[in-house]
Amino acid sequence: MDFKPLVETFAEMEQTSSRIALTDYLVSLLKKTPPDLIDKVTYLIQGKLYPDYEGIEMGLAEKMALRAIASSSGKNLSAVEKVYRETGDIGDTAGKVMVSKAQSTLVSEAMTVERVYSTFDRIARTTGQGSQETKLRHVSSLLNDSTPEEGRYIMKFVMGALRLGIADYTVLDALAIAFTGDKANREALENAYNVSSDLGTVARLLATKGLAAVKAMQVTLFKPIRPMLAERVTTAEEALERMEGKAAVEYKLDGERVQVHKGKDRVELFSRRLEKITSHYPDVTKAAMGIKAKEAIMEGEVVAINAQTGEYLPFQELMHRRRKYGFEEAMEAYPVVINFFDVLYLDGKNKMPLPYEERRELLEKVLMGARDGMIKVVPQKIATKPEQVDRFMNQAIEDGCEGVMVKLPQSIYRAGSREYLWVKLKREYRSELADTLDLVVVGALHGRGRRVGKYGALLLAAYDKSEDVFKSVSKVGTGFTDEHLDQFYRELEKHVVHQKHARVDTGMDMDVWFEPVMVIEVIASEITLSPSHTAAKNLIREGYGLALRFPKFTGRIRDDKDPEAATTVEEVATMYKRQVRVRTGAPPAD
Numbered sequence: 001m002d003f004k005p006l007v008e009t010f011a012e013m014e015q016t017s018s019r020i021a022l023t024d025y026l027v028s029l030l031k032k033t034p035p036d037l038i039d040k041v042t043y044l045i046q047g048k049l050y051p052d053y054e055g056i057e058m059g060l061a062e063k064m065a066l067r068a069i070a071s072s073s074g075k076n077l078s079a080v081e082k083v084y085r086e087t088g089d090i091g092d093t094a095g096k097v098m099v100s101k102a103q104s105t106l107v108s109e110a111m112t113v114e115r116v117y118s119t120f121d122r123i124a125r126t127t128g129q130g131s132q133e134t135k136l137r138h139v140s141s142l143l144n145d146s147t148p149e150e151g152r153y154i155m156k157f158v159m160g161a162l163r164l165g166i167a168d169y170t171v172l173d174a175l176a177i178a179f180t181g182d183k184a185n186r187e188a189l190e191n192a193y194n195v196s197s198d199l200g201t202v203a204r205l206l207a208t209k210g211l212a213a214v215k216a217m218q219v220t221l222f223k224p225i226r227p228m229l230a231e232r233v234t235t236a237e238e239a240l241e242r243m244e245g246k247a248a249v250e251y252k253l254d255g256e257r258v259q260v261h262k263g264k265d266r267v268e269l270f271s272r273r274l275e276k277i278t279s280h281y282p283d284v285t286k287a288a289m290g291i292k293a294k295e296a297i298m299e300g301e302v303v304a305i306n307a308q309t310g311e312y313l314p315f316q317e318l319m320h321r322r323r324k325y326g327f328e329e330a331m332e333a334y335p336v337v338i339n340f341f342d343v344l345y346l347d348g349k350n351k352m353p354l355p356y357e358e359r360r361e362l363l364e365k366v367l368m369g370a371r372d373g374m375i376k377v378v379p380q381k382i383a384t385k386p387e388q389v390d391r392f393m394n395q396a397i398e399d400g401c402e403g404v405m406v407k408l409p410q411s412i413y414r415a416g417s418r419e420y421l422w423v424k425l426k427r428e429y430r431s432e433l434a435d436t437l438d439l440v441v442v443g444a445l446h447g448r449g450r451r452v453g454k455y456g457a458l459l460l461a462a463y464d465k466s467e468d469v470f471k472s473v474s475k476v477g478t479g480f481t482d483e484h485l486d487q488f489y490r491e492l493e494k495h496v497v498h499q500k501h502a503r504v505d506t507g508m509d510m511d512v513w514f515e516p517v518m519v520i521e522v523i524a525s526e527i528t529l530s531p532s533h534t535a536a537k538n539l540i541r542e543g544y545g546l547a548l549r550f551p552k553f554t555g556r557i558r559d560d561k562d563p564e565a566a567t568t569v570e571e572v573a574t575m576y577k578r579q580v581r582v583r584t585g586a587p588p589a590d
């Protein structure tokens, strides 16, 4: 397949933020794609080469990318660097510089999707000494045969900067329309995606074998399952009401969610974002080998503990484990335990369709022999009265937890969903505003005084799932330490865009705009109506959105969350309504 239609589609998609138009472009591209290339094209659309859990990156240094552009355009490096300083984007730099490149007289190899993909693949797989030079040669070989527009996208891709403004479910919609003619079939595709986390494989199966094959897609060991998530409630009464009077209440530990895949002689760990994090926890990996099952997929929360007292420590302590060197020391200095709370797959059988109660029984049975110092089953109690929930919650908090998770005993495991089958009841819900919010940083104001040269305040947005955009809900300027200010500047600088990003909706005027990538946690005293913020605009009052009052950064950057997993505008609206209810004493309404 020619690379050209891909590039043309990308260019058109960059010009629009309408979800309908984006879907249409994708549909027509997918229809033009040969079925056996669909997986590769699907990954390329997502700006990747493989599903995230493979953890494969191109790894080309910026300096090398600029050299590749210089050598294939015949310009000197300083001229290329100058354009880069102006554009701030390596892809745009390639596009501009290559316009004036002399047309090669040599017969060049055709630019096909197959060629581009396999060269990208080679770049990603080149490691070790001298790898940067080899990567550079591969990139140059592509650039030599590219048009400026092709070069632009090749470099954006290589640098991980290709952003078409589409979420996974826009791709799912497009696949359903392109191959079944009916958007309603997206649900079947989404189910397959939820158990495999691999959109390329789902797409290829659909294109080559049809919808029935997608529906029959099975759980596969070492392919992570998209996690089931929880809704929030503020009181034990509400939790029990949601659970129809009887609930399983578990400690909500403040650590990192980990999906453990155990095979006969191998264990892999995946994060909540489905990235492979086996190397963060070699001790957990080793302990998990002792689980008495040939094959298993289980979920648990890894928590840091005080080695002397065994007490749970806050989430931040786990950060010490994210290092490339000095693992042995980190393991000793920052010991952890894993508290399992679910089993999804066991010895060839998918256990997700079983009710929670049965899965819990199974979990206890499987872990019976393996429970040593490091492996535990999360403490749990069955409750039928609010007092029981509250008592267990107090005990959990005393033991260093965030609160409790309340689960419906009859519920199956719904991969990838956030529903009232699991609810969370947290300590913070007892004070001020009901909960912390995880919001996406979309813009900033330059700092003044002590903050000169840094960002003074950040503009935060909630996710609007139906429109697939980020709508502003607050500016935050407090709760930052000097280290945070440095870190924000360092990390956000890479994501600066020249104007408000196409997926950002706000009435606020900012000095700097960012791609919506970073998620941070904030608390606030309440939610108010605002004429400038666009979250839930017109929902409560015509012309007004919702905004946070007295927002404060909690110190927690949620790098375990994708921007699409941030607090949604619906959740902000629910918080607002709940707050009004509490004040007026009105009965709960849904």
Ligand code: ATP
Pocket: 228, 229, 230, 231, 250, 251, 252, 253, 254, 255, 256, 257, 272, 301, 341, 378, 405, 424
């Ligand atoms: P939060 O910000 O509250 O952690 P989240 O959006 O990351 O929420 P939620 O699904 O809302 O995810 O809350 C559940 C999270 O709580 C899980 O992702 C997991 O990391 C953690 N957790 C701790 N203990 C449990 C438990 N017993 N059962 C399920 N999840 C638990």
